Structure formats: C-alpha cells, structure tokens
Amino acid sequence: MIAIIAFTAIFVLFVYVWQWRRRLNRPFLSIPGPPGLPVIGNCHQFIGKSSTNIFHMLIELERLYGSVFKVDVATGIWLFYMSPGDIERIMTGPEFDCKSDDYDMLLEWLGTGLLISNGNKWFTHRKALTPAFHFKILDNFVQVFDVKSTILARKFLSYSGKEVWIFPLVKLCTLDVIVETAMGTESNAQSDESGYTMAVEDISEIVFWRMFNNVYNTEFMFKLSSKYGTYKKCLETIREFTLSIIEKRRSTLNVFDKNEGKSEDCNDSTGLKKKMALLDILLQTEIDGRPLTNEEVREEVDTFMFAGHDTTASAITFLLYAMAKYPDVQQKVYEEAVSILGDSIDTPITLSALNDLKYLDLVIKESLRMFPPVPYISRSTIKEVELSGCTIPTGTNITVGIFNMHHNPKYFPDPEEFIPERFEVERGVEKQHPYAYVPFSAGGRNCIGQKFAQYEIKSTISKVIRLCRIELIRPNYEPPLKAEMILKPQDEMPLRFFPR
16 A cells, blocks of 8 residues: 555656646747756756866757757756857846856855846946946056066966966966955965965855756755865855955045045046055945945955956966967067066056057957856846747746857857957957957946956966966867866966076
8 A cells, every 4th residue: 555655646746747847848849959858857968077078068069959059957947049149139138137046156155246136236236336447446456466477477487397287376366466456455375375365265166066066056965065164164264354354444444535625646537546445445335325334345345356366367377378379479479568568577567558468459359269267157037038039938047158159160260270360450350240259248247347357367468478488288288178157277277487
C-alpha cells in the first residue's frame, strides 16, 4: 500500500511539473535552442562545467542557432540576443530596465547601489551621481592613476624578463586606484597586505564561484558550503571599513560655506570641489532635499569598488597582451606616448595630454572589441513585450551577448584580427549600427564610470609602455578565456617585461 501511495504521489508530482513546464515553454516554441530533457531542460549540459566551458558553450550555441536562442534551466527560460537591433531594443526599452535575478547574489554585499537598483531609486541616484564623473573632477584623479601605474610597471620589471602572471598584479593596481579615488584613503595593496583590499578580492571570487555553481544558488545551500564562513568574514571586514570611513569623512568634511562663497578649488561648472574623492561627493549629494544615508552611501561606494577595479583590470590585462602579440602596434603606442608625454616618467600627466594619445585610443577600442570586460549582461522584463517577433512574458531573463556580437564578421570584418585602424572615422566602422559596439553597455544603464575607466586605462598603458618592452612567453601564445561576470584569462596571463 505504501509503495502504491508513493508511486502515485511521484506520478502526480511528475505530471504537475510536466504541465507547468509545458506552460513555461509555450511562449518560446518559435525560438531555437539546444534540445532538453523533459523535467530538467538543459541543466544536465551545464552540471560540472567550469566558467571556461560555459563561455565556449555559449559561443557554440550562437554558431548553431544564430543570434537569438534559448536555454532551458528547468525553472525558467533564458533568452540570448546577439544582434545590434535587438540589443538596442533591450538597452533602451523601459520594458527591459531591470537587472536579472542572478544579480541578487550581490545584494548582501552591494545592497541596491547603481549596479542593482531599479526604478525611481536608480533614476534619482544616477542623476545625482553623474557630476562625480565630470571630467574636471576626473582630472584630480590622474595623479593617482600615474603613481599606481608606475608601481605596477616597476613590479613587472622586478621579474628581470622572467614570466609574470600579470592579471593578479594588475588587479592590485586597479584596487589601489579605486580605494584612493572612491574612498579618499591611502591604499598600498601592491606592496602591503590590506585586510580590506584582500576581503574585496576574496568576496569577488566567492560571488563569481556561487553564480556558476547551481547547487549553491540558494541561500540555504550556500550557508552549508565551505566558503560561507570566509564570505561572512569578508563581508564584515568590508562593511566595518566602509562605514568607519564614511562616518569619519562625514564628520570632518568641509562643506561649502554659503556665507563665504566658493573656495579657490571650486569647480564653477559642477558646483563641487575638485580635490575630492567620490565619497566626498556622495556625502554632499542630496536627493529630494535630503542627504544620502550612511547605508545609501555605503551601497554606492561598495558598488564603485566592485565594478571599478575588476573590469578595468581585465581591460588593461588584455591590452598588454595585445601589444605583446603585435609588436608593431606596441611600437606605435610607445612612440606616440614618448612624443606626447616625454621620456621622463616624472613629468606630471594631465587629462589633456591623455586626450592627445589618438593612436592609443584606437588600440583601446579594438582591444575592448575583442575582449570586452563584461562579455554578457542580463536584464529581466518588467512587463510583457514583443522582441524579434516573439511575445516575451513578464519576468523573463534575457542575456545580451556583447562578446559574440563583437566577434561577428557581419559587423566587424576579420573579427579575430587585431586592427586598431578599423576605428578610424574614415574607415567607417563607427558609422555602422551604433549598438554593434557596446563595451560599456549603452542606453540609460550604460557604465557611469566609463570615462573614469578610459582615463585610468590610458594612463596605465602609457606609463607601462614607456618603461617596459612587452613580449609573449612563446610565439603565437593565446590565453584561454573564462567569463564569470568579467572576462578573464584562465591562466592569469603570463607575459615577459624588459626595460626600455
């Protein structure tokens, strides 16, 4: 009798799940995708796969099914779009103006800062924070870029031509930069161990690991994992550091005295002091007539920390690789840097000088095309919407394949060739569809810090290239890639550096 009851219960459950999944899949029958199993869909194809394997699977799925395809993850359908027309619709349409639910794993750390927030909070905070990235504010950060990149270049040279795993070193450099510019506090992660900087590194790795391990997607299973204890310790370290700095700077910050007028270091066009960290600007920001709370400031500062160092480190790492692989490109970048910035590494660098590095601009654009730091971004529909002839239900997760589109010969001829000149105006690449090239995303939710990142990249590369000649570890070396939230070299990118 017990066996019959158990069998009946299992059968009823199976029928219920089968019927539910039929309803789940019905809206997407016209969209191609890999065949799945009745209950688990395509989940079995991802079990045990590394982020490198998954990255190559997505490239192969585009080859098999085209620029629009679906993946059945049992509890839902993920849709993938990789053509400029669809991407423009997704990045500009209010129906897609919500982050997908996989970003929820960042909530405990980042809260609802700009990266994750939606609706009115995102809109008001984005508007309030935009002046923090005005070019006259950024001009104050160039000295930080320059000092930290000098340390990085000398660290490369300290290996005396031996193989250097550059990605971890570049990450420490960009972490130093973002701590000093965002928090206004000194950081020496490249030379001294810091509890805060190491906690940021460790928690980033744990979050990425969790995203690509389905078993630990749920909070319950994650708490049972061996990494949960480390995660909580990192979270506590970050929270204590950030809040202590916020409290200290809130109590000591000299806000404008309206009775005395603006000080000498005031920027007329922005109404803000130039000599400020991003944190100081946040502390002076008002939304609807009230200052931001400590928690709101913390969310935005932690978001800057997360989004502002790993992505830039990825971009710099792949740029150094590209120049090592293409010595003629490296030589042109070097000659331009010397002609504009001079031989002396002690000469102060300005935004104006960096703006004159026109060839380096082309090289950066081409590197960001081939190696976009964020290869995939995800959104969720907030209401039913039509896209590419399909009616997509509310709450559907959608992924934009930036990497795939950037490597499509339809939009970029010879996509696997490194051709900086393709971005010259007269070559016409920038006259094609405006959403064919989106390394910093696009539309209203584009990267608010893209100018910050571009100047940091230009400053770092121009400093390293004037001090170092870069070589591959062997001819025709190509790094294996992995895509977590950030595109990274699987082998930490070994290169060789020699003094100029």
